[in-house]
Amino acid sequence: MSTTDTNRDRQTGEPGWLLVTRREVVSRITDKSFLIGTALMVVMLVGFIGFTAWQDERTSDYDLAATPDAVAMATAVADNASAIDDKVSVKLVEVADEDAAKAALRDEDVDAWLHPTDDGWQLTSESSEQDSLTTVVEGVVRQQVLTENATAAGSSVEQLEAGSTVSTDFLRGDAERASVAEAVGFVFVFLFYFAALIFGMQLASSVIEEKQSRIVEIIAAAIPLRHLLAGKVLGNTALAVVQLLVYVAVGLVGLSFTSYKSYVPALSGPTVWFIAFFLAGFVALACLWAVAGSLASRTEDLQATSTPLTMLMLAMFFGGLSLDGRGQVIASFIPPVSAVVMPKRILAGGVDWWEPLVALGLLAVFAAITVMVGERLYRRALLQTGGRVTLRQAWSSAE
Known part of the structure; x- marks a missing residue:
């Protein structure tokens, strides 16, 4: 944060976290790589949907x-x-x-x-x-x-074939929605993993840059470090949600031009649930990415400090894709895996009304605990520049 931002904070009385949030958002939406990446993803999505529509009509x-x-x-x-x-x-x-x-x-x-x-x-x-x-x-x-x-x-053929018909059914949901849920569920899991990884890495890198250049010491003299953390998490969360909404809107609109257009109304509800789970899960992971950045003293350290988080995200990704049956039901209530598993179950149907509410509540509690623990680790590790900081050192060190 520049001296101008600091002075503005003192003059207007605006909370520091809001200034940091604004800085994060503005710096990203004016970044050509961010805009080009988003545009390319939209073009790929439109191209895929267009190809699917062409194949359906061909x-x-x-x-x-x-x-x-x-x-x-x-x-x-x-x-x-x-x-x-x-x-x-x-x-x-x-x-x-x-x-x-x-x-x-x-x-x-x-x-x-x-x-x-x-x-x-x-x-x-x-x-x-x-x-x-x-x-x-x-x-x-x-x-x-x-x-x-x-x-x-x-x-006659009818007499010969009498009694030979085999139909399928599901105890939870129905067969017609199962195939759609599988495809859209994959998209949900991929979008969550993609956003959490890309935005998380960029958040952690910005923390390291500020720490390595000693700018964070100037910021710490102007606003509390918890405000800095809150601004970074909220700014990146806002950007991730906006980007997600763009992808979802393009996907639903594009789907309405294909032979799957009859599924669009049925997908609207699960999509809203996915956004809610995405928001809670992303906040928790964004905070952990900030902690990973604060534990490192240089960019080369990030791979080591972020390894546990990367493994967690891989577990979420493959768990969201491969879990089924009773394992899927159990995982849909366990944070943070529930962020990707419960939306898939909602897509498939057969979920009681209270299940998404309980799962989202548990995920929100997990996010709150993660933020509290992460805030302590972030504050105590951010100003230590003598090398890579371990979790134990960050937790036990004096502020």
Whole structure:
């Protein structure tokens, strides 16, 4: 903080933490790297959503070769392809014989060749399998053969398939939301990890810079160190939340232009919960990053002082992605992992109304305790410049 800021504080009576918060916000939003990074992330997000929308609307056209003995089956495939996959269109190409079919494949005049074998049917392609076409052909051939066999046996396909349907269900939530929850849950976990890591590293680095240059001694003479910590944490939290809101808004708006637009209203509630959990969890981690910076006396020390915090964040990241079942339920109430696990459970559905409230309350208590403990460590380590400070030294040293 400059002398001008100090004088302004004395003249206006503005609390020191507010001045520091303003300085953190202004310095970051005028930083080209921050703006460019945010813009690039938005462009990537828009590009991904645009690509997804394009893929959803895109129809795959296939040319299917068939010799005279396979024309009837290939015709059935062409006529019924859209019933199995509305994004697949099949055009029949009749060829004289096997050699002609292979020549058409080599010349890339057709995408695949359908022909009978001793025990069924075979779909031959030039060098790589056509996944969508294979799925359609398998479905049509199965239906055609079942119909023929049922007729020969004096029965019907419906009678043969009676009682063979297998459906899925969930004790908590439903199957339709499960796949959406998995994808959006990954985005939530990634955004939390990304923001906490990037903003945390920058916060810790700014603490080290002020400590190494001895500017912090001038600041300490003007405002209490707890105000300095509060300003840094609040400033970075505000920036992280604003950036998160930009990403979420772009994501929801973009999603409304895809085939998943029907899920947008259902995602709004869980998104609000995620922002609330993000806020509480980020405050706690931001305070710990400030402590990591205060324990170091130079930039090279940050890797050592931040290792426990980095391991904690990795545990949150992989725990948020991999936990399921009872383990996920338990973790959704344990701070700080609950910051990423409970929003995923809310997305999947089947969560009682009180569970997010309890989890958020526990996370808020954890954040409050972290801030109190972190404030003590920060104050007692910040002005020690004789080398790297251990947690024990910071906790027991005199102020």
